[in-house]
Amino acid sequence: ITGKGKGNRYRGQATNLVKYYRETRNLMDATGEGVIGKTFRPVIGATAAAQLGFLMAPAIVNMTSLYTHAIPYLATYNSKTGYGAGHGIGAATAAIHRAMSSVSLIRDGFTKDVFGTAASMDELIKQAEKDISMLDKYDVSLDELKFLRDLTAKGVLTPNLNNALLDIARTGRRSILGKGMESWMALFSKTEQYNRRVTALASYRLETERLKAQGKNVFLKENKEDLYSRATLAVNTSQGNYSQYNRPAWARGNILQFTYMYKQFIVISVQLMRNLAPKERRIFLATLFLAA
Secondary structure, eight states: OOSSTHHHHHHHHHHHHHHHHHHSOOTTTOOOOSHHHHHHHHHHHHHHHHHHTTOHHHHHHHHHHIIIIIHHHHHOOBTTTTBSOOOOHHHHHHHHHHHHHHTOSSTTOTTOOTTSSHHHHHHHHHHHHHOGGGGGGTTOOHHHHHHHHHHHHTTSSSOHHHHHHHTOOSSSOOOHHHHHHHHHTHHHHHHHHHHHHHHHHHHHHHHHHHHHHTTOOTTSHHHHHHHHHHHHHHHHHHHOOOOGGGSOGGGSSHHHHHHHHHHHHHHHHHHHHHHSOHHHHHHHHHHHHHHO
16 A cells, blocks of 8 residues: 555554564464364463474474475476476485575574574575675575575464464464473474475475576566465475365364374375375385385
């Protein structure tokens, strides 16, 4: 909304709506609002904290999904279902490994994650616009950094399962209890977030190279939107989308939603396997078997 007078008031209202959405629980990912749902909302948070908080095992298992899920999705393409990105196993593996290095959790120390929030990346973007050479440290371009910032702000690259389990917002402020829970769940949430942004960055780079090979301008609005949507699809397909609309009706409210949230990644894994081409499906099953 532009203009003076009343327009300023309406613009302020729009800003307040955006602020409200960002600073409250994610409306799409929030647990059910039935009587039982409200009563048991703290229970699942406590359960998640007890089972997944401050433990190395869940964090290590989290990391394996880059190999068992992200690479198969990016590498393969099923012509019958139109499923997968089809970049080939070599290119997909190389892109994942490069992205793992680019957004490493330990480069600046585990407590300092410059790719962790949209706000921290905004600061990095401001610095990079003054001195682009500083990005050499992270092996990312300014365009890739802005891409990561945008998808983080949208909630695509935040730890979706962690936020759904703890029933907190994807972005915005946290209460003192929320911040304490985040610290306790840091090993699990950081590795989940790491997987999502590695997958997104790898997809973005691979699709950018594909567009360039086709002679297209990657900076055109429609091509940029396509890059963003393909990266989002790669993340949600291989790492999970825990929104309410991505669950069956019986798992959107009250007690059953809590059980399903723990099973949703298993469902995602089955869907991934089912949609792979036969040869890749066998490789996927063999990889899971060896990992087990």
